[in-house]
Amino acid sequence: DGGITQSPKYLFRKEGQNVTLSCEQNLNHDAMYWYRQDPGQGLRLIYYSQIVNDFQKGDIAEGYSVSREKKESFPLTVTSAQKNPTAFYLCASTLRGADTNYGYTFGSGTRLTVV
Amino acid sequence: AQKITQTQPGMFVQEKEAVTLDCTYDTSDPSYGLFWYKQPSSGEMIFLIYQGSYDQQNATEGRYSLNFQKARKSANLVISASQLGDSAMYFCAMRLHGSSNTGKLIFGQGTTLQVKP
Numbered sequence A: 001d002g003g004i005t006q007s008p009k010y011l012f013r014k015e016g017q018n019v020t021l022s023c024e025q026n027l028n029h030d031a032m033y034w035y036r037q038d039p040g041q042g043l044r045l046i047y048y049s050q051i052v053n054d055f056q057k058g059d060i061a062e063g064y065s066v067s068r069e070k071k072e073s074f075p076l077t078v079t080s081a082q083k084n085p086t087a088f089y090l091c092a093s094t095l096r097g098a099d100t101n102y103g104y105t106f107g108s109g110t111r112l113t114v115v
Numbered sequence B: 001a002q003k004i005t006q007t008q009p010g011m012f013v014q015e016k017e018a019v020t021l022d023c024t025y026d027t028s029d030p031s032y033g034l035f036w037y038k039q040p041s042s043g044e045m046i047f048l049i050y051q052g053s054y055d056q057q058n059a060t061e062g063r064y065s066l067n068f069q070k071a072r073k074s075a076n077l078v079i080s081a082s083q084l085g086d087s088a089m090y091f092c093a094m095r096l097h098g099s100s101n102t103g104k105l106i107f108g109q110g111t112t113l114q115v116k117p
Helices: none
Strands: A004-007 A010-013 A019-025 A031-037 A043-051 A054-057 A064-066 A076-078 A087-094 A110-114 B003-005 B010-014 B019-021 B024-026 B032-039 B046-052 B064-069 B074-079 B088-096 B105-107 B111-116
Touching (some): A019 A031
Antiparallel strands (some): A004 A019, A019 A076, A031 A043, B088 B105
């Protein structure tokens, strides 16, 4: 079955470390998105990519980096410059340029904790 | 600027009763889609219902219906006959079309619903 796989489910980061969150989809979707969710809060867009080798900053890109070398993969790196990285991270995908009724597929998320 | 506002941080409802979760939106784009998602404590996002800006009728999906008032820019979710399994966080979200169609989904702050037995 098609879907999005995020790994790992739980991740612990030491101060000053970079960590990479994986997001892989087999839905042949062009567009992929990374969202951050703090406890009891909504989802905020970090980065998004509509085609391979291209990506744009979202609303809270500082301290994060991404790459899009393959259509299926959109990894997110949380760098040491991100001062408060403890949060729940969700990856999503959809068809680029689709009508507004085309839905999104979400991964199951990664919970990142700074220790 | 495009924005979604959910003004109810938390709601309680008695089992088997109906509940309305509020959502207002702001956009100048004439073509947009509105989504409601359910997020249980596990964190997964579950799609519930969709309403397009040009849809003439309110959307319905089983126990879920959407009270769409375009002039007021509101898209409230109505859950009928609440069940204990409905306890979760609910998000309203908007996707734009046309020249603004980057496919970004803009989320509200969410409403936590607790169903009492």
